[in-house]
Amino acid sequence: MSATDPDDGRSAERRGQQLRGRSGGRTPGAPSRGESPRQGGTIGRGERSRRGDGPQREGGPSLGTSPRRGGGARPGNRARGARSDQSRGRRPDAARLAAYDVLRQVAKTDAYANLVLPGLLRERGITGRDAGFVTELTYGTLRMRGRYDAVLAMCTKGRPLSSLDPEVLDLLRLGAHQILGMRVPSHAAVSETVDLARAVVGPGPAGMVNAVLRTVARTDLEEWLRRAADQADPDGNDVVARLAATGSHPEWVTRALRQSLLADGRPESELADLVDADNESPRVTLVARPGLVDVGRLAEECARETGEVPAPGRWSPFALQLTGGDPSRLAPVRRAAAGVQDEGSQLVALALAAAPLAPARDDADPGHPHDERWLDLCAGPGGKAALLGALAHQRGATLLANEVAPHRAGLVRGSVSALPSGTVEVKVGDGRRTGEELPGRFDRVLVDAPCTGLGALRRRPEARWRRTPADLAALGSLQRDLLASALQATRIGGVVAYVTCSPHVAETRVVVEDALRRRKDVELLDAAAVVRDVAVTEPPGLGDGPLVQLWPHAHGTDAMFLALLRRTA
Numbered sequence: 158m159s160a161t162d163p164d165d166g167r168s169a170e171r172r173g174q175q176l177r178g179r180s181g182g183r184t185p186g187a188p189s190r191g192e193s194p195r196q197g198g199t200i201g202r203g204e205r206s207r208r209g210d211g212p213q214r215e216g217g218p219s220l221g222t223s224p225r226r227g228g229g230a231r232p233g234n235r236a237r238g239a240r241s242d243q244s245r246g247r248r249p250d251a252a253r254l255a256a257y258d259v260l261r262q263v264a265k266t267d268a269y270a271n272l273v274l275p276g277l278l279r280e281r282g283i284t285g286r287d288a289g290f291v292t293e294l295t296y297g298t299l300r301m302r303g304r305y306d307a308v309l310a311m312c313t314k315g316r317p318l319s320s321l322d323p324e325v326l327d328l329l330r331l332g333a334h335q336i337l338g339m340r341v342p343s344h345a346a347v348s349e350t351v352d353l354a355r356a357v358v359g360p361g362p363a364g365m366v367n368a369v370l371r372t373v374a375r376t377d378l379e380e381w382l383r384r385a386a387d388q389a390d391p392d393g394n395d396v397v398a399r400l401a402a403t404g405s406h407p408e409w410v411t412r413a414l415r416q417s418l419l420a421d422g423r424p425e426s427e428l429a430d431l432v433d434a435d436n437e438s439p440r441v442t443l444v445a446r447p448g449l450v451d452v453g454r455l456a457e458e459c460a461r462e463t464g465e466v467p468a469p470g471r472w473s474p475f476a477l478q479l480t481g482g483d484p485s486r487l488a489p490v491r492r493a494a495a496g497v498q499d500e501g502s503q504l505v506a507l508a509l510a511a512a513p514l515a516p517a518r519d520d521a522d523p524g525h526p527h528d529e530r531w532l533d534l535c536a537g538p539g540g541k542a543a544l545l546g547a548l549a550h551q552r553g554a555t556l557l558a559n560e561v562a563p564h565r566a567g568l569v570r571g572s573v574s575a576l577p578s579g580t581v582e583v584k585v586g587d588g589r590r591t592g593e594e595l596p597g598r599f600d601r602v603l604v605d606a607p608c609t610g611l612g613a614l615r616r617r618p619e620a621r622w623r624r625t626p627a628d629l630a631a632l633g634s635l636q637r638d639l640l641a642s643a644l645q646a647t648r649i650g651g652v653v654a655y656v657t658c659s660p661h662v663a664e665t666r667v668v669v670e671d672a673l674r675r676r677k678d679v680e681l682l683d684a685a686a687v688v689r690d691v692a693v694t695e696p697p698g699l700g701d702g703p704l705v706q707l708w709p710h711a712h713g714t715d716a717m718f719l720a721l722l723r724r725t726a
């Protein structure tokens with residue numbers, strides 16, 4: 158997860174409502190809390206208001222394949238579509254067109270929406286409430302895709318969604334999110350989406366979009382969710398399958414999350430809350446890097462910039478929670494004295510810095526230990542490296558920040574640029590080799606391992622649909638190799654923090670258990686006790702340790718995992 162992820166807190170998505178089982182539980186379909194940046198579906202300034210328009214007349218081909226596949230206006234070919242559209246006197250809404258273009262780019266190029274969207278908004282001059290609307294529409298549509306596909310599949314007269322043109326399917330999802338997930342009146346949601354469809358895929362498919370969305374709009378969300386749950390689990394005894402369908406998570410992810418909750422000693426009943434939390438947009442959390450900017454001073458800067466005083470972090474003494482505004486406009490963020498960083502990410506870095514070491518053999522006087530050397534083995538883009546570097550500087554330690562991808566190493570350089578030179582060295586290299594290159598060299602080592610990111614689904618709206626169980630095998634061997642290398646690079650008495658932003662047991666406790674089985678010279682420290690020590694208030698439900706698993710629904714953080722391993726011989 159990028160520490161400067163522009164996704165943070167920008168969209169305000171309606172909290173997903175899930176069916177917990179056939180007989181109910183929480184009622185799905187409660188009214189939106191009003192987060193939609195355009196409540197009531199107000200049409201943005203400068204756009205022709207069509208709120209009074211009724212839905213389009215049903216027409217065009219019945220659920221046939223687009224006769225003009227990908228026809229009409231496209232990004233880079235909009236003039237043609239706009240011309241044909243203007244001839245009818247209806248132009249597609251700029252905000253919806255922007256959301257559609259982001260969805261297509263995400264689908265076609267595997268791009269991340271949170272990286273594509275800000276540039277596109279800038280390029281098209283979309284700002285303010287309209288930008289908020291595009292953000293909500295884009296992220297919400299991506300996140301809730303599974304739910305909307307389940308609904309849409311019931312509206313296509315038996316035709317599988319996989320047989321539709323991808324452009325048409327994205328249009329249907331955009332329409333479904335406006336109808337079921339935002340406060341856009343159904344008639345406006347349908348007519349605006351049909352206008353967009355006419356411009357980007359042509360009149361034939363637009364007719365089909367009209368017919369399907371009108372069917373969606375005839376039934377409320379609560380009823381759709383009940384039907385989706387029953388479709389996923391006709392016998393009514395598979396709560397996970399029901400939750401996956403209604404809560405818009407792939408089923409394998411939902412099962413894995415359940416397993417992770419149980420492995421962490423949490424009840425299965427928390428699964429619905431976890432799925433809900435994954436469907437929320439996280440608030441923007443800032444870190445005031447110690448020694449570089451005082452947290453109170455940063456709060457003043459935020460208040461000056463946004464007009465609102467940010468809330469202090471719940472767990473990290475260096476955290477602030479923003480209520481709005483663009484963090485990149487803050488002077489301390491621009492000069493890298495502060496950054497955007499999830500509190501879970503802050504906590505694990507603080508825990509590594511506070512973990513108890515055993516004295517080093519080469520300490521002539523254990524009362525005056527040597528200056529420590531720290532290593533961040535997988536540092537890009539540098540959120541944790543910057544916090545560790547700041548702490549290292551305060552303690553007379555140095556940090557080697559290693560990253561295999563050169564461009565990500567460049568991001569690390571930016572993140573640590575406010576630190577006095579000599580504190581952090583940034584290196585491009587394969588962390589799997591660091592152990593043999595620099596054996597026994599470091600006192601504290603962070604392995605923030607590449608992982609599936611299933612603990613950060615709030616931030617990457619499309620991530621859940623990209624990952625597959627096959628990713629676990631490839632990542633698992635990399636994670637094992639990196640942890641082995643980290644242990645080799647650690648001096649006797651030194652500590653390794655093994656961290657993932659995934660709660661999947663195959664990436665967390667199983668990797669740690671394997672390392673402990675392989676090496677008899679490693680002991681597990683009580684990471685829960687260390688986290689309690691460094692946190693401002695005790696995060697609830699940490700359990701007896703020694704492993705720590707944070708959760709979005711319980712702690713408001715990413716689902717960050719932490720194990721602390723100490724070399725004994």
Ligand SMILES: C[S@@+](CC[C@H](N)C(=O)[O-])C[C@H]1O[C@@H](n2cnc3c(N)ncnc32)[C@H](O)[C@@H]1O
Nearest residue numbers: 535536537538539540541561587588605606607
């Ligand atoms: C989870 S991210 C680290 C996030 C970072 N610690 C932060 O807080 O900003 C994992 C990083 O590991 C890097 N990586 C992947 N394979 C690696 C390897 N063999 N050696 C070093 N870094 C690697 C990835 O490029 C990615 O930047």
